[in-house]
Amino acid sequence: MSKKMHIKLKVNGKDEEFLAEPRELLIYTLRERLNITGPHIGCDTSHCGACTVTINGKSVKSCTMFVAQADGGDITTIEGIGGPDDLHPLQEAFKEHHGLQCGFCTPGMITRAAKLLEENPNPTEEEIRFGMAGNICRCTGYQNIVKSIQAAAAEMNAAKEAAE
Amino acid sequence: MKDEVTREERLDNLKGMGCSRKRVEDARFTQGKGNYxxxxxxxxxxxxxxxxxxxxxxxxxxxxxxxxxxxxxxxxxxxxxxxxxxxxxxxxxxxxxxxxxxxxxxxxxxxxxxxxxxxxxxxxxxxxxxxxxxxxxxxxxIVDPFESLQSDVVLREDLVAEDGSIPDGAHGPRTHPNHIFTWEAGDKQTTEEVLANAEIVAEESMYYHRTHPCPLExxxxxxxxxxxxxxxxxxxxxxxxxxxxxxxxxxxxxxxxxxxxxxxxxGGGFGNKxxxxxxxxxxxxxxxxxxxxxxxxxxxxxxxxxTAFARDYWMKGRISATKEGKITGLHCHVTADHGGFDACADPTKFPAGFMNICTGSYDIPTAYLEVDGVYTNKAPGGVSYRCSFRVTEAVYFIERMIEVLAIKLNMDAAELRRVNFIRKEQFPYKAALGWEYDSGDYHTAWDKALKTVDYDGLRAEQAQRIEDFKAGKTRKLMGIGLSFFTEIVGAGPVKNCDILGLGMFDSCEIRIHPTGSAIARLGTISQGQGHATTFAQILASEIGLPADSITIEEGDTDTAPYGLGTYGSRSTPVAGAATAMAGRKIRAKAQMIAAYLLEVHDNDVEFDVDRFVVKGAPERFKTMKEVAFAAYNQAIPGIEPGLEAVSYYDPPNMTYPFGAYVCVMDIDVDTGVPDIRRFYALDDCGTRINPMIIEGQVHGGLTEALAVALGQEIAYDDMGNVKTGTLMDFFLPTAWEVPNYETDYTVTPSPHHPIGAKGVGESPHVGGVPCFSNAVQDAFRAFGNTHTNMPHDHWRIWKTANELGLHG
Structure with missing residues (x-):
């Protein structure tokens, strides 16, 4: 065990400060230290994306980042994307279009999709499939995930137009 | 009382069977509030x-x-x-x-x-x-089961007696210290005679490689x-x-x-759990x-x-037919690699699962199957990866043998299937290896599939492509993959199916609350199938309370009735039946209560959607909600208070879902990369409870089939090192590799199931694997290919092209 480091994070808008071993992985910080259990662990090797969170505006797989690397970062997890009173259009669209089955990949999938739609509000199907290729789903075969993201994009664009 | 609501509206309000009800599970999963x-x-x-x-x-x-x-x-x-x-x-x-x-x-x-x-x-x-x-x-x-059966190296000393003799195993005599069992079905002698005297015999050996269910959790x-x-x-x-x-x-x-x-x-099971x-x-x-x-x-x-590998079957087949293509006999021998311990998850009497469904969808008069289980230095398991016990192996075997026979006969593989299908009027059909298929209409499904994809047009396009390829105009070949599968699911009748002596019934217990909502608990457990949504739909239709007013609970042994769980597509066939039967018990008691409230004889009321109506006087009725309240607040002579029921359902037979799949693929012979142009899947799972969920199950099962057929494997080197231990090497397809699927259906209800449902979660995997594989093999048929083993990853496809001399 090595010397603990002083870490500061902002997670879903809340400031967090604690001492952690340098080897502590961000996913464990979130899940075990901060009890934020939306992000999941599926592979340990950055392939599956179940642990996807947003750090400083970028999609990141939190299972292969040390919390020390995230020090000072601004982190959003599925819990920060929307809750019972302020559902994100993606959360509604995934339910509406059957974009999930067992639900294990869903938090990472929606977190990544939210970032994708920020980067590209009008993605083609091909751009969605490419942009989501870092997130594995074993249940749905992706067809309804793509559909859900397309529906959410349309919904968000319509809302934006209405607001303008 | 005046009824302002139409019958149609009352039906819609229930969200019962047949509607694409949105899933009640999704709120928590989409908000990161699942509890894994x-x-x-x-x-x-x-x-x-x-x-x-x-x-x-x-x-x-x-x-x-x-x-x-x-x-x-x-x-x-x-x-x-x-x-x-x-x-x-x-x-x-x-x-x-x-x-x-x-x-x-x-x-x-x-x-x-x-x-x-x-x-x-x-x-x-x-x-x-x-x-x-x-x-x-x-x-x-030892990583090779054939070597294992010849070797002096004893893997399991605990299974050899002190005098060196080999005691019987759980499934009878063993022939070698590394041998686990021999299991057979069918008529060996007659099958050999038929094969010996046949006009045409096709033979093939195939390896269904070891893989793994690999749920995300x-x-x-x-x-x-x-x-x-x-x-x-x-x-x-x-x-x-x-x-x-x-x-x-x-x-x-x-x-x-x-x-x-x-x-x-x-977080997903697929047999792993x-x-x-x-x-x-x-x-x-x-x-x-x-x-x-x-x-x-x-x-x-x-x-x-x-944990829990799947497949690893070395299958050797011989199939005989007349010159016109009528199949007369089938012989199958399997060498089954079970690893270091025999931990296969099968009903006790079926050490090779339901491999004896390997006569498939065809009227094959004589057949024989023999399976030898073998110990090797590999992980134990042998689970049913998104299939009913070894059915994927069985369907892969027969759907490959059909293709091999078609080549031998120089016959179109779709036509060969058509002339050999079990005909509609033959059901219930007793198969040569022992099963009694409950129902089917294969010709209708097959014709619908071939017509939808314009099969003849595809073959014409393929013929043109071959000419273009030979003329140097293209480097891409076209494969048309066909498969027609019959699953056997819903284990199962307690008389022949048990696990560790526990009969494979399942159960449902329902409690109706006074204000007309309910909780139902089952012996199964959802892993993504959406039980909380669909079982409530079954009940809504059976008891006339809205699905939205019914909580479904599973998975807690202190509260749920005893059941054998969820795998082998058994939830709907067995627990779904228990749910319907428990619902009918509720309805029977509710009918007596309604009759008492309406002051008529029990037989003078009838159930209609959500109420009991006096026969011939539809304006006189009591809703199920009213009856529920009465059950708790009135003393009714001769009837106990409360409204609860429990059903333990022992199915009389398995159910036999089936389907017709077609895959169209372009293959680049220089890179070995397949491009799936089209995939059409027609499933017949009997009565359809929730079309949205069925379609989702089909998409998912096909994608797992794509994975297995085109790259996913647990591979070992000679030292017994696993070469595919991470997702770097173990292929799980991403959105980028997966096509859009076209889904379709016919409906042939199960005659023995209370609601006619057959189960669907695993069919697309069972039917999908041979369909993808057949597409790859079909692309090379014109160049002399008969069979190559899966997984058809880019390298293996390239190698096939190379061995056939297509690289010049």
Whole structure:
């Protein structure tokens, strides 16, 4: 065990400060230290994306980042994307279009999709499939995930137009 | 009372069977509020993890745990020596064999559990694992089952008598120390005679490679022994929580009423979470030893190398036919690689599962199947990866044999299928290998499929493509993959299906609340199938309360009625039937109450959507909601208060879903990359409960089929090292590799199921694997290809093209 480091994070808008071993992985910080259990662990090797969170505006797989690397970062997890009173259009669209089955990949999938739609509000199907290729789903075969993201994009664009 | 609402509106309001009801599970999953086993956190909870052997076959000379015990945070290190006094160093498998919980003197496969380190957190456990010193003496490794049956190297000394003789196994005589069983079905002599005298015989050997269900959530559990009250609670990724409770009771000696098993949300199962694993036993022991809750969660590599492989069948087939293509006989021999322990998850009397459905959808008068199970230095398992017990192997076998026969006959493979299908009027159909198919209409499904995809047009396009290829105008070949499958699901009748002596019935218990809502509990457990949504739909249609007013609960053995769990597409065929039957009991009692309230005889009221109506006087009725209240607030002569029912359903037969699939693929012969242009899937799962969920199941099953057919495998080298232990090497398709699927259906209800439903979750995997494989093989048929083994990854496809001389 090595010397603990002083870490500061902002997670879903809340400031967090604690001492952690340098080897502590961000996913464990979130899940075990901060009890934020939306992000999941599926592979340990950055392939599956179940642990996807947003750090400083970028999609990141939190299972292969040390919390020390995230020090000072601004982190959003599925819990920060929307809750019972302020559902994100993606959360509604995934339910509406059957974009999930067992639900294990869903938090990472929606977190990544939210970032994708920020980067590209009008993605083609091909751009969605490419942009989501870092997130594995074993249940749905992706067809309804793509559909859900397309529906959410349309919904968000319509809302934006209405607001303008 | 005036009824303002139309019957149509009342039906819609129920959200019963047949509607695409949105899933009630999704709110929590989309908001990150699922409750999976690794989300469970208890006061003082410890973390356990395994020391695993890097050797595939070795004797253990010594295990030194002293340094590990000095690691900060490490509380205990368990070895077989610690478990032996409790009789827990070995455990029974589902297949009648036994398996080491922790290595007892030797190891039999890479990744086998050697010691269990219990620590305050996962990091301390990992440090402890590093500090355990194990002294191995390596032994000769056998990874080939054919070599195993010839070898002098005995893998399982515990299964050889002191005088060197080989005692019978759980499934009869064994012929070699590394032989597990021979299992046969059908008529050997007649089949040989038919084959010997046939006009045409086609032969092929094929290897259905080893793979793994690999759900996104790995296996794990939390064991908590409450020493004050003597109660053990075990949360875990269990596809069969009641069976786990019984197994834990039998091997631990803790009385069953003192054990509570809970399956929380499960992140996919696909067969991986049916069996009992050493991690469960060690967690329970560690909790008893430490007096604290103990969590064990596999990492992905643990999962891929040690738990629940699937397939690994070497299949040799001979099929005979007349010159016109009428099949007369089928012979199949399987050499089944079961790894170091026989831990296959099959009903007790079926050591090769339902491989004897390998006559498929065809009227084959004579057949014989023989399966030899063999020990090797590979991981144990042999689970049904998104299929009913070994049905994927069976369907792959027959759908390849049909193609091979079509080549031999120089006949179109679609036409060959058509002339051999079991005809509609032959159902119920007694197959040569023993099963009685309940219902089917194969010709209608096949014709619909071929017409929809314009099969003749595709063949014409393919012929043109071949000419263009030969003329040097293109480097892409076109493959048309066909498959027609019959599944056998819903295990099963207690008279022939049990696991560890537990009959494979299932159950449902319903309680109607006074204000007209309800809770129903079942013996199954959803892993993504949406039971909370669909079982409520079945009940809504049966009892006339809205699905939105019905809570479905599964997975807690303290509250749910006993059932055998969810796998082999048995939830709808068995627990779905129990749900309907329990609903009908509710309705029968409710009818008596309604008649009393309406002051007429029981037989003078009839059920209509959500109410009981006086026959011939539709304005006089009592809704189910009114009846529910009356059941709790009125003294009704001769009727007990309350409105509850329970049903334990023992199905009279399996159900036999079927389907017709077509895949169109372009293959680049220079890169070996297949491009799936089109995939059409027609499924007939009988009565359709929720079309949206059925379609989702089909998409998912096809994608798992694509994975298995086109690249996914658990591969070993000669030393028994697993070469595909991470997702870097083990192929899980992403959105980028997966096509859009076209889904379609016909409806042939099961005649013996209360609502006519047959199950659908696994059909697309069963039918999909041969369809993708046939597409690859078909692309090369014109160049002399008869058969190549899966998985058809880019390299293997390139190699096929190369061996056929297509690279110039």
């Amino acid at each position: 086993v690794d989300d469970i956190k208890l006061d003082g909870m410890l973390f356990g993890d395994f020391v695993r052997t890097p050797y595939a076959h070795a004797r253990i000379k010594n295990i030194d745990t002293s340094a590990a015990m000095q690691v900060p945070g490490v509380l205990a290190v368990l070895t077989a020596a610690d478990l032996e006094p409790l009789g827990l160093h070995w455990m029974p498998t589902l297949a009648g064999d036994k398996q080491m919980v922790l290595a007892d003197g030797k190891v039999l496969f890479q990744g086998q559990e050697v010691a269990f380190v219990v620590a305050e957190d996962r990091y301390a456990a990992a440090d402890g694992i590093e500090a355990v010193e194990v002294d191995y003496e390596d032994l000769p490794v 790995t296996c794990g559990c939390v064991a908590s022994m409450d020493k004050v009250n003597g109660k053990l609670t075990l949360w875990g990724t269990f596809q069969a929580p009641h069976a786990i409770r019984t197994v834990v009771s039998l091997i631990s000696g803790i009385e069953e009423h003192n054990i509570r098993v809970i399956s929380p949300d499960i 049916v069996g009992a694993y050493p991690g469960y036993v060690c967690s329970v022991v560690a909790s008893i030893v430490t007096g604290k809750p103990v969590k064990w969660i596999e990492d992905r590599m643990d999962n891929l190398i040690s």
